[in-house]
Amino acid sequence: xxxxxxxxxxxxxxxxxxxxxxxxxxxxxxxxxxxxxxxxxxxxxxxxxxxxxxxxxxxxxxxxxxxxxxxxxxxxxxxxxxxxxxxxxxxxxxxxxxxxxxxxxxxxxxxxxxxxxxxxxxxxxxxxxxxxxxxxxxxxxxxxxxxxxxxxxxxxxxxxxxxxxx
Amino acid sequence: xxxxxxxxxxxxxxxxxxxxxxxxxxxxxxxxxxxxxxxxxxxxxxxxxxxxxxxxxxxxxxxxxxxxxxxxxxxxxxxxxxxxxxxxxxxxxxxxxxxxxxxxxxxxxxxxxxxxxxxxxxxxxxxxxxxxxxxxxxxxxxxxxxxxxxxxxxxxxxxxxxxxxxxxxxxxxxxxxxxxxxxxxxxxxxxxxxxxxxxxxxxxxxxxxxxxxxxxxxxxxxxxxxxxxxxxxxxxxxxxxxxxxxxxxxxxxxxxxxxxxxxxxxxxxxxxxxxxxxxxxxxxxxxxxxxxxxxxxxxxxxxxxxxxxxxxxxxxxxxxxxxxxxxxxxxxxxxxxxxxxxxxxxxxxxxxxxxxxxxxxxxxxxxxxxxxxxxxxxxxxxxxxxxxxxxxxxxxxxxxxxxxxxxxxxxxxxxxxxxxxxxxxxxxxxxxxxxxxxxxxxxxxxxxxxxxxxxxxxxxxxxxxxxxxxxxxxxxxxxxxxxxxxxxxxxxxxxxxxxxxxxxxxxxxxxxxxxxxxxxxxxxxxxxxxxxxxxxxxxxxxxxxxxxxxxxxxxxxxxxxxxxxxxxxxxxxxxxxxxxxxxxxx
Numbered sequence: 090x091x092x093x094x095x096x097x098x099x100x101x102x103x104x105x106x107x108x109x110x111x112x113x114x115x116x117x118x119x120x121x122x123x124x125x126x127x128x129x130x131x132x133x134x135x136x137x138x139x140x141x142x143x144x145x146x147x148x149x150x151x152x153x154x155x156x157x158x159x160x161x162x163x164x165x166x167x168x169x170x171x172x173x174x175x176x177x178x179x180x181x182x183x184x185x186x187x188x189x190x191x192x193x194x195x196x197x198x199x200x201x202x203x204x205x206x207x208x209x210x211x212x213x214x215x216x217x218x219x220x221x222x223x224x225x226x227x228x229x230x231x232x233x234x235x236x237x238x239x240x241x242x243x244x245x246x247x248x249x250x251x252x253x254x255x
Numbered sequence: 256x257x258x259x260x261x262x263x264x265x266x267x268x269x270x271x272x273x274x275x276x277x278x279x280x281x282x283x284x285x286x287x288x289x290x291x292x293x294x295x296x297x298x299x300x301x302x303x304x305x306x307x308x309x310x311x312x313x314x315x316x317x318x319x320x321x322x323x324x325x326x327x328x329x330x331x332x333x334x335x336x337x338x339x340x341x342x343x344x345x346x347x348x349x350x351x352x353x354x355x356x357x358x359x360x361x362x363x364x365x366x367x368x369x370x371x372x373x374x375x376x377x378x379x380x381x382x383x384x385x386x387x388x389x390x391x392x393x394x395x396x397x398x399x400x401x402x403x404x405x406x407x408x409x410x411x412x413x414x415x416x417x418x419x420x421x422x423x424x425x426x427x428x429x430x431x432x433x434x435x436x437x438x439x440x441x442x443x444x445x446x447x448x449x450x451x452x453x454x455x456x457x458x459x460x461x462x463x464x465x466x467x468x469x470x471x472x473x474x475x476x477x478x479x480x481x482x483x484x485x486x487x488x489x490x491x492x493x494x495x496x497x498x499x500x501x502x503x504x505x506x507x508x509x510x511x512x513x514x515x516x517x518x519x520x521x522x523x524x525x526x527x528x529x530x531x532x533x534x535x536x537x538x539x540x541x542x543x544x545x546x547x548x549x550x551x552x553x554x555x556x557x558x559x560x561x562x563x564x565x566x567x568x569x570x571x572x573x574x575x576x577x578x579x580x581x582x583x584x585x586x587x588x589x590x591x592x593x594x595x596x597x598x599x600x601x602x603x604x605x606x607x608x609x610x611x612x613x614x615x616x617x618x619x620x621x622x623x624x625x626x627x628x629x630x631x632x633x634x635x636x637x638x639x640x641x642x643x644x645x646x647x648x649x650x651x652x653x654x655x656x657x658x659x660x661x662x663x664x665x666x667x668x669x670x671x672x673x674x675x676x677x678x679x680x681x682x683x684x685x686x687x688x689x690x691x692x693x694x695x696x697x698x699x700x701x702x703x704x705x706x707x708x709x710x711x712x713x714x715x716x717x718x719x720x721x722x723x724x725x726x727x728x729x730x731x732x733x734x735x736x737x738x739x740x741x742x743x744x745x746x747x748x749x750x751x752x753x754x755x756x757x758x759x760x761x762x763x764x765x766x767x768x769x770x771x772x773x774x775x776x777x778x779x780x781x782x783x784x785x786x787x788x789x790x791x792x793x794x795x796x797x798x799x800x801x802x803x804x805x806x807x808x809x810x811x812x813x814x815x816x817x818x819x820x821x822x823x824x825x826x827x828x829x830x831x832x833x834x835x836x837x838x839x840x841x
Contacts, residue, residue, distance in 0.1 A: 161328030161753070162728070163612060163644060163671050164702075166403065168429035168457065172562065173613075244513075244543065 191219045191235070207254050212237060296320075298773065299337055299379065300798065304345035312349060315372045316398075317342070321379035323776050324726075325751055327403060330778055332802065339381040339404070340388075346371050347392035373398040373424075380404070386411030390418035398424035398452075408433035409458070416442035424452040434460030441466040450474040454481035456505045456536060461485045472497045481505025484538040489517050495524035503557070504528070506536035513543040526550045533557030533583075542570035552577030556604075559585040561611045572597045582606045582637075587613040588623045588644060595627030599634025607640035612671060625652035632659035640665040648705055649677045653687025663695035667702035673729040673754075676706040683707050689714035692722075702726040712736040716743020724749040734761035741765045751776040759786030766793050 190197045198218050205211045215237060237249040296318040307314075321337025346369050371393045381404045389396065396419045409432065415425065416439055440463045443450075450470065455462070462485050471477060471494050479502060482491065486507025495501070511517045521544075525531075531551050540563040555578050560566055566574075567589040575581075575594065581602040588610050590598075598605065608631060610623055625648045631638065632655060639662045648670050668688075677684055684705040692698060692715050699721055703711065707730035715722065716739035723746050731737070737757040740750065742765055750772065758781035769775060784801065791799040 159673065161325065161330045162673060163669055164328050164726075164728070165612070165644075166327045166429060167329060168403065168431065169561075169611070171431075173564070176564065 187239075189215060189218070194219060208250050211249070299339075299342065304342040305349070308345040308349035313370060314346070315370055316375075317346070317371060317373070318375040318377075319379060320377045321404075323378075323751070323774065324749070325753065325776055325778065326378055330753065335802070337379045339376055339379045339406075340385040343374075343385045343389050343392075347388050368392060368394040370395055372396055373400075375400040375402075376404055377402040378404065380406040381411070383407050383411035383414070387414040390414040393419075395421060397421050398426075400424065400426040400428075401430050402428040403430065405431040408435045409437070409439045409460070410435050412455075413439035413442045416440070416447075417444070420444075420446070421449055422447060423449055425450075426452055426454045427457055428454065430457050432458055434458065437461045437463040440470065443470050445473070448473045449476065451476045452479040452503075453477065454479065454505065456481040456483050458483040458485075464490045468493055468497065474498075475500070477501065479503035482507035482536060484508050487511075488521050488544075492517070492520045492524040495528055499527040500530055501528055502530050503533040504531055504536070505559075506534070506540075507538060509537045509540035509544055509563070511544060513541075513546075518544065518547065521547045522550070529554070531555070533559075535559035535562075535585075537563040537566070540566055542566050545570060545574050548574075549577050553579060556580055557583040561585040561587055561609065563587070564589065564613050567591075568594065575601055578602065580604055585609040585611070587611050589613045590623065590627075592623055592627035592630065595623060596630040596634075599630040599632075602635060604637060605631070605635040606637050608635075608638060609642040610644055611642075612644040622646045625649050628652060629655050632656040636660065637662070639663055642667045642669075644669045644671060646671055647675060647678050648684060648687065649679050650682060650684055650687035650690075651677075651679065653684065654690040657687075657690035657694040661694045661696070663691065663698050665700040666691055666695065666698060667700065667726070668704055669702065670705040673704070674706045675704075683710070685711040685714065689718070692718040697721055700724045703730055704728060708732050709736040709739070712739040716740050719744055721746055723747060725751070727752045727755055729754045731755045731757060734758055734764075737761035738764055741768045747771075748773045749776075750774075752778070752780060754779045756781055759783055759789070762786050763789055763793070766790060769794060769797055 187202060188197050188199055200211075200214065200218070202211070205214060238246055239249055241247050299319050299321045319339070319342050321339075322331050322335060325331060326335070326337075349369065369392055372395050374389065374396075375398075379401075381401060386407055389399075391414075396415075399415060399422075407430075412425070412432075415422070422443075437460065443466075447470070451474075453470075462483065464486060467482075467486070468490070471480070477498050478500070480494070480498065481503070482494075482505055484507060486494075488507075488509065488511040491507055495504075511521065525547055528551060532554060534548065534555060534557070537560055540560075542565065545566065552574065558578060558581055560571070564587055568591060571586065571590050571594050575597050578584075579601050581598075582604050584598065584602065584605060584607070586594075586609070590610065595610075598608075610627070612622075623643070623645045625645065628641075628643055628645070628648075629652045636659070638660050641663065642665075645668070648668065676682060677687070685708055688701075688703060688707070688711050692701070696718075698719055701715070701719065701722060701724070703726070709732045712731060712735070715725070719725075720743075722744045725740060725744070725747065727750075734757055736755070737752070738761050740747065741761075747768075751774075753776075755777075757777065762777070762782050763786060787799055787801055791797065
């Protein structure tokens with residue numbers, strides 16, 4: 090990336106007007122054209138789309154953070170930025186593991202929701218997981234007697250399957 | 256000039272200098288006896304530390320600021336400077352300081368040794384070694400405040416805890432501190448009972464909770480305590496039971512199962528804290544835990560939820576409705592315009608509002624717009640300090656805000672997209688900001704954003720007579736813009752500019768102005784090296800620095816009319832000691 094910037098610098102050196110040489114840019118060489126009247130810079134926010142250039146659409150392989158960020162903009166202290174970045178990372182690392190309990194079973198299990206493609210698969214996996222726990226009366230668990238429920242963020246008990254899997 | 260007056264005259268003149276900054280300015284040029292200034296504030300390169308230590312031996316409280324403000328936003332290379340060590344060493348080893356300490360030794364304090372009691376540093380590079388020096392050299396040391404500093408670890412904290420017998424305050428705000436273990440809290444001796452304020456919220460690692468609890472138990476005057484993420488809710492409850500006298504609390508991790516005993520213990524512990532006026536922290540807070548603080552919300556004057564992204568919308572609103580005495584509120588933009596409307600109708604005492612962006616890189620589904628700000632301006636007539644990150648702003652809204660709130664002292668607006676126009680009219684925001692400076696005659700600090708032409712600077716030069724600090728980014732059309740400001744703003748001290756079309760003409764037209772200012776920062780503007788050289792030649796008393804990271808690898812021979820990345824002008828009398836290779840002093 091440094092090479093590209095230096096190349097741009099060489100091209101515009103001696104221009105006298107254009108300080109593109111010293112601008113920090115991220116993008117494929119030659120793809121970014123600057124408007125002379127106003128400096129068009131990559132936008133920090135995504136909801137407008139009015140100032141996007143071609144580079145932003147095609148640079149999917151770049152880190153999304155890096156591509157849309159003008160250095161030092163928005164003006165947020167590094168401490169705050171870094172804290173939020175690590176919070177986000179923690180969230181993503183935690184994944185989608187949830188605790189599963191069954192009425193009558195003495196211990197709980199944990200599953201990764203992302204490992205399943207749909208509710209049917211989830212149900213089958215749960216039945217499989219809990220069939221080793223005999224309930225009080227019968228040795229074999231009759232799966233049809235059990236409903237899979239979950240507790241949502243409001244604390245309410247909900248039946249699994251109403252909301253689209255995604 | 257002042258050196259020719261007899262001392263009595265000098266002291267008499269000093270008597271008239273009531274403004275803190277004026278005293279500092281005057282004292283730099285006066286030789287001879289100066290009234291022992293108890294408190295000093297310095298920029299770390301404005302004057303040599305040894306001189307300050309020699310001239311003000313009896314200094315008890317020292318504040319030093321290092322890197323320029325824009326260093327907060329990664330615009331200053333990491334090795335630029337701002338070292339704390341020279342300052343601490345100067346005061347530690349100054350013979351006059353030691354003598355002064357011995358002469359005026361406080362009862363109960365150490366016999367000799369420098370009398371420095373308080374050290375506040377901002378944006379400085381502090382090392383463990385200099386914290387150790389500090390701890391060992393100042394027997395009466397009481398208060399250490401470090402803001403946005405870096406370069407030290409928990410070992411340095413251990414040294415301070417171990418050796419400072421009369422410690423009252425350790426306040427660590429948003430520093431980058433290397434975690435080298437939790438032992439530092441155990442280093443406070445059993446005899447340490449004087450702590451009044453302890454803030455380690457920015458520490459990233461684990462801490463010794465048992466040691467913390469013991470420390471809290473034996474410090475009955477503890478008024479302010481800010482914990483880090485490593486402290487659980489259970490630990491918090493135990494600590495609060497031991498310190499119900501707390502006035503300011505920063506929670507640790509604020510997550511617990513709301514159906515558990517631990518949650519109920521938390522509620523009881525918080526309820527006992529009748530003096531609690533200010534809350535922050537809320538790391539990892541879940542909305543279900545918020546009811547724990549409802550009992551004391553009506554006493555709160557300060558609330559900082561800006562590190563709790565999981566608390567949004569309706570949960571925030573439910574909480575705010577309890578906080579009708581709030582004077583200072585820091586939140587994330589997920590409060591939304593609706594949430595701000597509730598703030599407006601509930602928090603009639605609100606003086607300071609900060610709304611930070613929760614999602615810096617993405618679109619952010621919940622955001623705030625001009626509507627939220629307008630609502631607050633209608634509901635909160637005492638509002639005088641604002642920091643507002645939003646997605647859009649209109650002239651009409653700013654004019655309304657200006658009419659409703661004529662008492663702004665600090666107005667910082669950041670529209671996230673650079674150069675964004677008024678979405679209703681597609682016009683620049685000149686008129687809106689113009690209205691703000693016209694109406695708030697006491698405005699001291701202003702940050703601009705959005706699409707702006709030279710016109711806004713004309714308004715600022717005309718009306719912002721009390722303005723001391725101005726931050727400009729992606730604004731203006733020509734040199735005229737910058738000149739309006741330099742010529743018009745009589746009280747301007749700090750001017751920081753990035754990505755604006757201001758060039759050598761603007762830089763050199765009113766050079767005398769810089770003598771009345773503390774600093775000027777320009778980056779990614781149209782200033783050339785030649786221009787900086789001319790400035791340095793015209794004004795030898797100024798320290799003109801050019802920072803160019805990209806020539807680090809190249810040879811030092813500098814081409815003449817080369818565009819720089821950044822330039823910084825300091826008002827200084829002494830130059831600075833060492834400079835990194837990418838900094839040129841002209």
